[in-house]
Structures are given as C-alpha cells and as structure tokens.
Amino acid sequence: MSELIAKQKGRLRNLILWLLWQSPRRGIDIIDDIYKMTWGWWKPSPGSVYPLLAKMEEEGVIEKLDDGRYSITQKGIEEIKYLLPSRYSGSVEDAVEELKGILMFFKEVDRNKLHSHKEKILELLKLIQGVVENA
Known part of the structure; x- marks a missing residue:
C-alpha cells in the first residue's frame, strides 16, 4: 500500500x-x-x-x-472544530477577492451543473446586493 x-x-x-x-x-x-x-x-x-x-x-x-x-x-x-472554517474573519478586500474567484469558477464550470443551482445563486446575489446597497 x-x-x-x-x-x-x-x-x-x-x-x-x-x-x-x-x-x-x-x-x-x-x-x-x-x-x-x-x-x-x-x-x-x-x-x-x-x-x-x-x-x-x-x-x-x-x-x-x-x-x-x-x-x-x-x-x-x-x-x-480545529478543522472547521470559522465565521469569516478576513477583511472586506479579502472577501471581494474571494467573490472574484467564485465568479471565475462559475465562468468555467459545466453549465448543466450550474443550472441546477441557478435559483439559489440568484437568491444569494439579491441578498448581497441588498447588503451592499444599504452600506
């Protein structure tokens, strides 16, 4: 082995x-x-x-x-618990960079796989937009 x-x-x-x-x-x-x-x-x-x-x-x-x-x-x-991600403790700049990485991932992922999660992703986008607009 x-x-x-x-x-x-x-x-x-x-x-x-x-x-x-x-x-x-x-x-x-x-x-x-x-x-x-x-x-x-x-x-x-x-x-x-x-x-x-x-x-x-x-x-x-x-x-x-x-x-x-x-x-x-x-x-x-x-x-x-030492393996689990803690609540986000990075900066806003770090979070924005992570969002950019997620966007790049979504651009490359198989469209059929992405489609099955479309509603949830759109829901999350609306929530993010609401938070940002009220900042």
Whole structure:
C-alpha cells in the first residue's frame, strides 16, 4: 500500500466528520464524496467505512438517523472544530477577492451543473446586493 493511501486511511475519521458536518449522509455517499474529493485517487472501501461509522456511533460523535443517513453530533463537532472554517474573519478586500474567484469558477464550470443551482445563486446575489446597497 502506498504511503499516500496509508495517510489517507488515517484521515478517514476526520474526513467523515467533516463531511457529516456539512450535511447528513449515507455510508455510500461518504465513500463517493471522498472519491470525488480526491479526484479518483482514493476510494475508501465499505470494509473501512462502515465499521468506522459503527465505532463512531458508539462513541457518540455521530448518530444514525431514521432514514439511514449519519449525522454529526455536538461531540463530533468538538472533535474536529480545529478543522472547521470559522465565521469569516478576513477583511472586506479579502472577501471581494474571494467573490472574484467564485465568479471565475462559475465562468468555467459545466453549465448543466450550474443550472441546477441557478435559483439559489440568484437568491444569494439579491441578498448581497441588498447588503451592499444599504452600506
């Protein structure tokens, strides 16, 4: 096993907690999301993920919801709080630069993928516009 894969397996717990912090997921979704995040370099096996999910549930850092998805608990959030982005603490200039980067990303992304998020993006643009206009 390569050193890179060994390091990734050691990070599996934190990756799972981070993904569940974003939103509840099924085990298969976690496997698929890690595969996508690593651009196909690493796809954790069900034999790695599901026993770890069971252990994490026993420890109380995640819980299994009635619909079969897993969700992070407050205890789990405490475990990875150093990994979580804090509320934005940069300057206005930094935020404007980030918005420029997001615009460049949207210009390059597949239009079909962008279209499915069109309404939400337009809603956010209106909210930003309202904040800026009232400044």
